[in-house]
Amino acid sequence: xxxxxxxxxxxxxxxxxxxxxxxxxxxxxxxxxxxxxxxxxxxxxxxxxxxxxxxxxxxxxxxxxxxxxxxxxxxxxxxxxxxxxxxxxxxxxxxxxxxxxxxxxxxxxxxxxxxxxxxxxxxxxxxxxxxxxxxxxxxxxxxxxxxxxxxxxxxxxxxxxxxxxxxxxxxxxxxxxxxxxxxxxxxxxxxxxxxxxxxxxxxxxxxxxxxxxxxxxxxxxxxxxxxxxxxxxxxxxxxxxxxxxxxxxxxxxxxxxxxxxxxxxxxxxxxxxxxxxxxxxxxxxxxxxxxxxxxxxxxxxxxxxxxxxxxxxxxxxxxxxxxxxxxxxxxxxxxxxxxxxxxxxxxxxxxxxxxxxxxxxxxxxxxxxxxxxxxxxxxxxxxxxxxxxxxxxxxxxxxxxxxxxxxxxxxxxxxxxxxxxxxxxxxxxxxxxxxxxxxxxxxxxxxxxxxxxxxxxxxxxxxxxxxxxxxxxxxxxxxxxxxxxxxxxxxxxxxxxxxxxxxxxxxxxxxxxxxxxxxxxxxxxxxxxxxxxxxxxxxxxxxxxxxxxxxxxxxxxxxxxxxxxxxxxxxxxxxxxxxxxxxxxxxxxxxxxxxxxxxxxx
Numbered sequence: 337x338x339x340x341x342x343x344x345x346x347x348x349x350x351x352x353x354x355x356x357x358x359x360x361x362x363x364x365x366x367x368x369x370x371x372x373x374x375x376x377x378x379x380x381x382x383x384x385x386x387x388x389x390x391x392x393x394x395x396x397x398x399x400x401x402x403x404x405x406x407x408x409x410x411x412x413x414x415x416x417x418x419x420x421x422x423x424x425x426x427x428x429x430x431x432x433x434x435x436x437x438x439x440x441x442x443x444x445x446x447x448x449x450x451x452x453x454x455x456x457x458x459x460x461x462x463x464x465x466x467x468x469x470x471x472x473x474x475x476x477x478x479x480x481x482x483x484x485x486x487x488x489x490x491x492x493x494x495x496x497x498x499x500x501x502x503x504x505x506x507x508x509x510x511x512x513x514x515x516x517x518x519x520x521x522x523x524x525x526x527x528x529x530x531x532x533x534x535x536x537x538x539x540x541x542x543x544x545x546x547x548x549x550x551x552x553x554x555x556x557x558x559x560x561x562x563x564x565x566x567x568x569x570x571x572x573x574x575x576x577x578x579x580x581x582x583x584x585x586x587x588x589x590x591x592x593x594x595x596x597x598x599x600x601x602x603x604x605x606x607x608x609x610x611x612x613x614x615x616x617x618x619x620x621x622x623x624x625x626x627x628x629x630x631x632x633x634x635x636x637x638x639x640x641x642x643x644x645x646x647x648x649x650x651x652x653x654x655x656x657x658x659x660x661x662x663x664x665x666x667x668x669x670x671x672x673x674x675x676x677x678x679x680x681x682x683x684x685x686x687x688x689x690x691x692x693x694x695x696x697x698x699x700x701x702x703x704x705x706x707x708x709x710x711x712x713x714x715x716x717x718x719x720x721x722x723x724x725x726x727x728x729x730x731x732x733x734x735x736x737x738x739x740x741x742x743x744x745x746x747x748x749x750x751x752x753x754x755x756x757x758x759x760x761x762x763x764x765x766x767x768x769x770x771x772x773x774x775x776x777x778x779x780x781x782x783x784x785x786x787x788x789x790x791x792x793x794x795x796x797x798x799x800x801x802x803x804x805x806x807x808x809x810x811x812x813x814x815x816x817x818x819x820x821x822x823x824x825x826x827x828x829x830x831x832x833x834x835x836x837x838x839x840x841x842x843x844x845x846x847x848x849x850x851x852x853x854x855x856x857x858x859x860x861x862x863x864x865x866x867x868x869x870x871x872x873x874x875x876x877x878x879x880x881x882x883x884x885x886x887x888x889x890x891x892x893x894x895x896x897x898x899x900x901x902x903x904x905x906x907x908x909x910x911x912x913x914x915x916x917x918x919x920x921x922x923x924x925x926x927x928x929x930x931x932x933x934x935x936x937x938x
Contacts (some may be wrong), residue, residue, distance in 0.1 A: 339461045343454055344429045345413035346505035348397065351432075352386070353406035353503075354898045354921060356905060357439040360408065363388045365399065370416060372423050378412045379425075385416075390438040393419040395426070403930045404846060405503065405838070405896060406923075429454045446905045450506075453904065457506035463515055464508065467524030468498050474526070476712050480724060480769070485696035486617030489764075493606040495717050496706035496761075497523040502843040504630050504899045510608070511628035513575065521575060523604045528614060530598035531623070532574055533557040535567035536678050537591040543568050544643060545674040548688065550600065550616040557595035567593070570676055571600070571686050573609065573623045579683055592684075606703060606761055609636050610689075620670075620689040624682060631903020637682035641816030643675030646687065646782035648815055649756075653778060656752060666744050667776035668694045668766075689779060698769040700725070701777050704840050705760035708847040716851055718844070725767040730853050732772070735862050737765070738841055740774055742866045745836045750874045750881055753790025755831035757783045763840050785827045786820055788812055797878070829887040830920050834897045837888065842927065860931040864889070867928070889932075894924040 351359050366387050370379065378398075385396040386408065395418075398411040414427035426432070433447050433454075468475070475495065482488045501507030510518065519525045533552065547569075554563050572580055580594065602611035602621070609625035624637040650669050657663050671690035678684035700721075707718040719730075726733040741763075748754040756778070764777040791812070815821055822828070841863060849856035867888055871881040887895070902919035 339458045339465075340428055341413045342461065343458050343506065343508075344427065344432065345410055346500075347429050347454060348413070348432055349406070349410045350503070350505040350900045351436070352397075352399070352408055352410065353896070353924070354901050355923060356901065357436060357441040359388070359436070359439065360386070362439070365408070366396075370396075370423075372416075375416075376414060376425065379414065379416060382411060384411075388435060390435075393417055393438075395435055403925050403927055404842070405925075407925055443905065450904050453506045453509050453511060456511055457509035459515070460510055460513075460518065461500075461508045463518050464498055464524050467519075467522070471524075471526060472712050478724070479700060479702075479720070484617065485699055485701060486612065486691075489701045490603060490605065490612055490617070492700075492702040492706045492717075494523045494526055495709045495711070496606045496703050499705065499709040501630065502760075502839060503897070504903070507630055509629070512626055517575060521573075521604055522608055523606055526603065528601055528603050529574060531600050531602055531611070531621075532572040532577060532580075532598050533595040534570050534572055534580065534684070535559055535563050535593040535595060536570055536684060537567055540591055541568045541570070541676065541678045541684070543674075543676040544647075547674070548616065548619050548690070550613050550619055552599035554595075556597070556599045558597035559593065559595050563593070568676060569595075570678075570684055571621055571623050573611075573625050574598075576624055576626050576683065579626050592678075606705060607636075618691045620691070622687040622689070624685055626683075630899060634903060638677070638685035638687065639682055639817075640677035640680055640685055642782035643672075643677060643685070643687055644814075644816050645820060646672045646780060647675070649754075649781035649784050650778075652754075653748075653781065656748070660747075660751075663744065663747060665775065666740065667778055669778040669781075670694060672779070694777065696766065700767045700769065701764045702767065703761055704763045704765060704844065707844055716847060716853075718848065719851070719853060721767065722853075725769070726772050729772075730848070731858075734845070734848065734854055734859055735866075736772075736774060737844075738863050738866050740765075740776065741836055741840055742863075742870050744776055745832055746867070746870045746884065747874065749828045749832050750871070750879045750884055751790075751877075752794050753787035753825070753828065755785045755828035755835075756781050757785075757831060757835055758840065759835055760839050760843075763836075783817070784820060785822050785831050786812065786815070787822055787825055787828055790825065794879070825883050826887075827918075829883055830895050831918070832884075833887060833895055834920065838894075838896065857931060857934065860928065861935065864928050864932060889926075889928055891926055892929065893922050894926045895920045895922050896924040 355361050364387050366385050367383055368385065369383065382398040384399050386399050388395040388397065396416040398415060399408045400411045401407065402409040414425055417424045417426045430451065433451055436442050437444055437447055479488050479491055482491055520527055520529060535554065551569065554561050554569060601614040603614060604611055605620065608627065610620050610622040613619045613621065622638065627636050628634050629636060650672050653669050657667060671693055672687060674688040676686050702721060707716065709717045711717055711720060722728060722730050722733045745756065748756065758778065762780045766775045766777050812821060845856065845859045848854045849859065871884055875881045898919050898921045
């Protein structure tokens with residue numbers, strides 16, 4: 337499918353899923369057929385339509401029933417429009433934005449802004465395809481042809497960069513970057529570049545731990561070594577330099593000094609703003625980037641509080657894994673103790689991830705985001721991984737994958753009152769070379785959700801309450817972003833459902849089913865059985881599973897994230913969302929409940 341058609345279909349489907357401006361609820365679904373000259377064959381065969389009526393035209397969107405993420409899906413990226421000139425075939429997103437503008441609750445300014453995002457996504461998808469073609473020979477190489485785990489992870493990140501987010505329609509768009517920026521700094525093209533550096537007075541900046549040996553000296557970046565006594569050296573992404581110049585020019589006290597030389601060769605990971613140090617791939621550095629992704633409100637800077645909150649969860653999760661026999665050796669967490677910031681400024685900050693303490697020898701870490709990416713041979717990457725590490729046994733791999741994610745994340749939720757925002761980028765699966773085994777590699781847990789009554793009670797129940805008080809684990813009150821600490825368990829349910837279940841499991845089942853790698857109904861039955869078994873085990877241990885069972889298995893509708901609404905098309909006043917990445921609607925079919933009914937009916 338060509339880029340514009342592809343983006344158009346994703347956009348309209350998301351508008352239906354999120355009921356944008358009442359698109360679905362304020363209009364009617366009809367069953368009819370059209371006998372119109374020159375009607376495309378795909379529309380001639382269509383029976384069901386979403387009829388959208390306005391003062392000067394009527395549009396009919398071809399739709400089909402769905403049991404996955406929404407009750408109705410767009411059947412084709414073209415539709416029928418009738419106005420004073422007669423019937424027309426429409427087929428691109430500009431025409432659809434014009435329809436949305438006529439809806440009663442529409443915000444014309446937001447839609448005009450989103451048009452730029454649609455254009456950007458179309459352009460950047462074409463660039464991603466160019467990147468894929470330029471890297472085709474490199475991508476044909478077997479992942480185990482790379483000698484080190486760090487090279488294999490970087491390869492997997494590059495593979496993932498060619499695939500869109502499952503649900504956000506314009507995820508391909510990196511707003512703020514042009515074609516030359518993407519070629520020079522994005523993983524699609526696997527570039528290498530050097531970071532810029534700025535010296536910031538120690539009086540106004542904080543560095544939380546010892547800097548790694550790979551860090552350049554003041555002399556390396558062209559500054560006087562005497563500054564080491566009075567300043568910290570912060571890394572700056574080349575694309576952030578324009579904004580940096582604005583800050584530096586305003587500073588006349590020499591508290592902020594832009595270094596004249598770049599230093600430290602790096603390569604971009606999937607997140608773009610996190611880079612790998614070429615001289616020491618055990619070290620990844622996350623830096624602010626002036627780019628917007630997953631919505632024009634999502635600027636990829638670094639909020640200083642995330643440095644401390646991410647480290648809080650790192651230590652807590654490591655402590656739980658070490659002391660809870662049920663979770664031992666199920667996951668590891670990279671070290672995120674080192675970060676730096678200048679007060680509350682989001683443009684002067686960094687986080688360092690150390691992988692030194694994790695034994696990844698003879699292992700291959702792969703982000704879930706890479707699984708569905710199509711390789712040069714036309715197969716999704718997961719097929720290559722299953723062939724490599726599971727002797728081609730897709731059914732066994734999926735069963736163990738589902739078990740790993742459900743066991744870890746349901747235990748953290750039900751037992752410890754913790755729900756992690758481990759999306760496809762942050763959920764890294766570690767494959768073992770000499771056994772059919774998988775574990776999780778965790779990182780970037782600065783926006784989790786924690787329910788104190790469950791956390792405190794469970795720590796005491798498993799005998800860890802006193803140990804926590806006397807250990808390096810901080811008190812819950814030390815969490816900086818108080819949105820993390822929630823007042824009821826529903827917030828945990830919503831995060832598990834929309835992240836672990838829908839993004840990391842259900843999206844993978846649907847992808848593998850689409851490629852005929854697995855049987856869809858069998859896969860969902862495996863998921864249902866795994867959730868049932870895990871919840872039953874936790875219930876027998878005395879933990880409350882009632883909400884989990886209701887939300888995941890029994891409720892008629894599932895919560896889903898309204899990413900487009902909160903990220904681009906609604907103001908915070910309209911959505912009421914304190915966090916645009918956690919704005920939910922309860923409007924999706926409960927796929928697991930429907931699968932259970934299907935099994936009973938058959």
